[in-house]
Amino acid sequence: MNLDTASEQALLDLPHSVVMIEKNKSVVREGDAVSHAWLVLKGFCVRLKYVGTGGRQIVSIHMKGDLVDLQNALLGIADHTVQTLTPCKMAKLPIRAVRQLTDTNPAIKDALWHDTLVDGSIHREWVANVGRRDAPTRVAHLLCEFALKLEAVHLGEQLDYELPMTQDQLADATGLTAVHINRVLRDLEKNGLIERITPRSVLIGDWKKLAAYGDFRSDYLHLDMAKRRAQGR
Amino acid sequence: MNLDTASEQALLDLPHSVVMIEKNKSVVREGDAVSHAWLVLKGFCVRLKYVGTGGRQIVSIHMKGDLVDLQNALLGIADHTVQTLTPCKMAKLPIRAVRQLTDTNPAIKDALWHDTLVDGSIHREWVANVGRRDAPTRVAHLLCEFALKLEAVHLGEQLDYELPMTQDQLADATGLTAVHINRVLRDLEKNGLIERITPRSVLIGDWKKLAAYGDFRSDYLHLDMAKRRAQGR
């Protein structure tokens, strides 16, 4: 999550409603006029775009503490869809109240701006990932990103977690097909880069090995530097 | 360009130096500590990332009026490289002065924040473009985006322009190879979607046809709505 605790609290001090949303539901649809921003309290969701031929591309994955759809809300018209992967608990914040908060509290505005800057940095890495890495590298990279993000919000061990996504959804995130994702995961396992007890579980035996294989350097996530350095990542 | 004229002027009222940079030079390198933001006054440049296997991915293309590297500057460490495509005239703005300006002038801060929001929207479209569109569609999409951006800054006709990029660079922007770009351009021409007098020139006979072929809808650029509507795009 790119928001600091104080800013998150300030947002939650705004009048808002808390909503439970079942899995595979669109919270916001591309093209909608948007009047609310959504803060994920629990569960996983993605932002995605549909392309002409019927395909879809997931452009980011979100979890607890992420403010999704601030982008849509501030620009007025949604340029992408927000969809849940799992049942989600979300805070629904009227964009008008958010604006008022940022206008009276420059520190919050800076924090939210910073959030959009990090968001952009992650997008750039994704462009590079889907544009220039081959399939196994691309998938390994995604697994690494997911691992670090999960750990950053204390949702699990970095080296042992459950993917909240089907192979179809992994395919939409990497620009591949579900069938190929399946084969790539099998090969990653065969090559000792991950272990899988169930299809969704990921166990990373050697972080450095997987990160090297996946061409993963965590800088673009702009997570807490000191912490990562202490852990040698 | 995503900045309004007033904000651009406010930036240029800051103490700054104007620099001429020859073509194919890196202005900022990935990993650098960054202390300046750069405003493009003339010429074309790109932002790009290198991946492990030696490849590069262009993540955005910039022209007159674009504030490149605000992202890098505000995050402190460059997560991408900025490189010129042509000789460029650029204003070099100390980030400290920019911060001071935004801290005392909320309207400017909003304008720059808006700029990063639009930047993010374009990144998302690029993820979808390289992730989920086939090569000819992808290239057509890029040609459309370029056409609209050029016209938005009055650098040329929307339907008839010169690409400031080699086919190598087009390949790096689309996640393809130069050879394949060459073939795709040939085929686009053969199919009557574009005409080319010289290798770099692009003449779009029928905008709607190319836009439909390239799965291009301009919303994500967040350009002046009224104007586009009047022109039926």
Added chain:
DNA sequence: CGTTTGGTTGACGAAGCTCAAAGCCGGTGG
């Protein structure tokens, strides 16, 4: 003029896609 840079084309190969079938697992209703 030679050299360099970028564009063009052909032949071939590989990565990843499509189609299809089968297995697995959890949930649901009889």
Added chain:
DNA sequence: CCACCGGCTTTGAGCTTCGTCAACCAAACG
């Protein structure tokens, strides 16, 4: 409790798109 069902995963066979390698060409430039 068991049978069935639907969503997800797995695997195979064949094919397409795009990449690689290599040669040649054209224009620009010193």
